[in-house]
C-alpha cells in the first residue's frame with residue numbers, strides 16, 4: 704500500500720477551491736518535491752497530509768488511514784508523519800535537548816535514558832551535538848532548522864513533510880540544512896514530501912517532481928524526466944525556465 708494516496712481530493716477555504724481533483728500516490732521510501740508559483744496550493748496540499756488542513760471531499764489515505772474521514776484519529780497519523788516548517792517552531796523556553804526529547808517522552812512514553820541517548824545521536828547526525836544545553840535563540844536560523852529536523856526524527860516517523868524549510872534562512876545557512884535533508888532522503892525507508900524552490904536538491908535527491916498551479920497538479924514526473932527531458936505541461940516548462948535562470 705502507498706504511504707500517501709490522494710483520490711479526487713477537494714479542499715475549500717470557504718468558497719475558494721484551493722485543491723482541485725488531487726490524485727497522487729507516494730510510495731514508502733520515495734522523496735517527492737512539490738514546486739509551483741506562489742499561491743498554487745503547495746502548502747495547503749502538504750498540510751493536508753498530517754491533518755493540519757482538513758479536506759472536504761475524496762479519499763486521503765496516509766499510512767493506511769483516511770484523513771477525509773472525520774472519525775480518523777489525527778494524533779495517530781501525526782505520530783508517524785513529522786513536519787518541518789519554514790519558521791522552525793522550536794519551543795523558545797526549552798533547551799535544544801529538551802526540544803528534541805519532549806514529544807517522544809510525552810507521546811511515545813520513551814524511557815528517559817533511551818530518549819536522551821537517541822536525542823544526542825540525532826544532534827550528532829545534524830552536526831550540533833555541542834549545542835544540546837543552549838536555547839533556540841542562541842542558535843542561528845540554519846542551526847535551529849537542523850534542530851527542528853532532529854526533533855521530527857526523534858519520533859521515528861515513517862514520513863517527513865517539509866514546507867519551504869530553507870526559505871527563511873540566510874543563503875550561507877541553506878547548504879547545511881539541505882545536506883541534512885539529503886542524508887535523510889538517502890535513507891530508503893523514509894518517505895519525504897518537500898515543498899522547496901531549491902532545484903539542486905530536487906535534481907540530486909528527488910525521485911519525483913510535482914508541479915502545481917491554481918490548486919491542480921499539472922505535472923508529475925520522475926526527477927530525471929523533469930530536469931533532463933522536459934515537462935510536457937507548458938506552464939511547468941515556463942516555471943522551470945524562470946527558476947533556473949534566476
Ligand SMILES: Nc1ncnc2c1ncn2[C@@H]1O[C@H](COP(=O)(O)OP(=O)(O)OP(=O)(O)O)[C@@H](O)[C@H]1O
Pocket residue numbers: 716719721739740741742743744745746747748
Ligand atoms: N487559511 C486560509 N484561508 C483562506 N485562503 C487560504 C488560506 N490558506 C491559503 N489560502 C489560499 O489558498 C491558496 C493556496 O495557498 P498556499 O499557501 O497553499 O499556496 P503555496 O503554493 O504554498 O504558496 P506560497 O509559495 O506563496 O507559499 C492561495 O490563494 C491562498 O491565498
